[in-house]
Amino acid sequence: MSRSFVFPVRAPTRRVIVRPAVWADIEGMARVAVDTWNLTYDGILPKAYLARMRLHSQESQRSRMMHAHGVHHFVTVEPTAGEVVGYASCGPTRNGGGGVPGEIYELYVQHGFQGRGIGRRLFRAARDQLAGDGHESMIVWVLSDNPNLGVYPRLGGWRHAKKTIRVGGVAVEETAYTWRLDRA
């Protein structure tokens, strides 16, 4: 897919682009993942587990995902420094999709850029991609203790299910939100 979206963020002179990710974005996406996990899940996931998160293993994981059939990544790049400050990944649902065919796997915006509409833009890009791929609905799984859980109802999601998973050796609850998708 070759669409890109350009929109102003807070200061009108600063513009941020949401576009499909390319290989050169992998390091930036990995950095956003490590930083946001450590800030968001402190006190929710074990400290030792978060401390073990490494940039290179996140890069490897994202490289594998870039190869996976039907998986798409979108990034937001801050144009002045050229840094990735947010990303979303989506594709066919993974285990536990509860009969929902499409999934947004990840949606992360770097701390200093949150609350400016970037998450909504990334979400829309992923949702439109899944709709364009022919998925009739999509799901997002969120840790129930994530302080940002409330974002998903704001983005039109319906609470669908809960499940318990193990992360870093502890049991944590996840909540799923779903959306019906119109064909693009």
Ligand SMILES: CC(C)(COP(=O)(O)OP(=O)(O)OC[C@H]1O[C@@H](n2cnc3c(N)ncnc32)[C@H](O)[C@@H]1OP(=O)(O)O)[C@@H](O)C(=O)NCCC(=O)NCCS
């Ligand atoms: C969750 C996240 C992706 C949202 O991105 P964002 O750029 O901060 O969100 P936006 O500014 O686009 O806001 C989208 C909507 O959610 C609302 N919102 C933002 N943060 C919220 C919060 N913590 N709780 C409830 N609603 C929130 C906004 O008001 C907006 O709704 P509106 O347009 O109807 O007013 C981002 O904050 C983030 O990466 N947080 C840390 C990691 C994380 O929790 N990721 C999700 C893992 S599943």
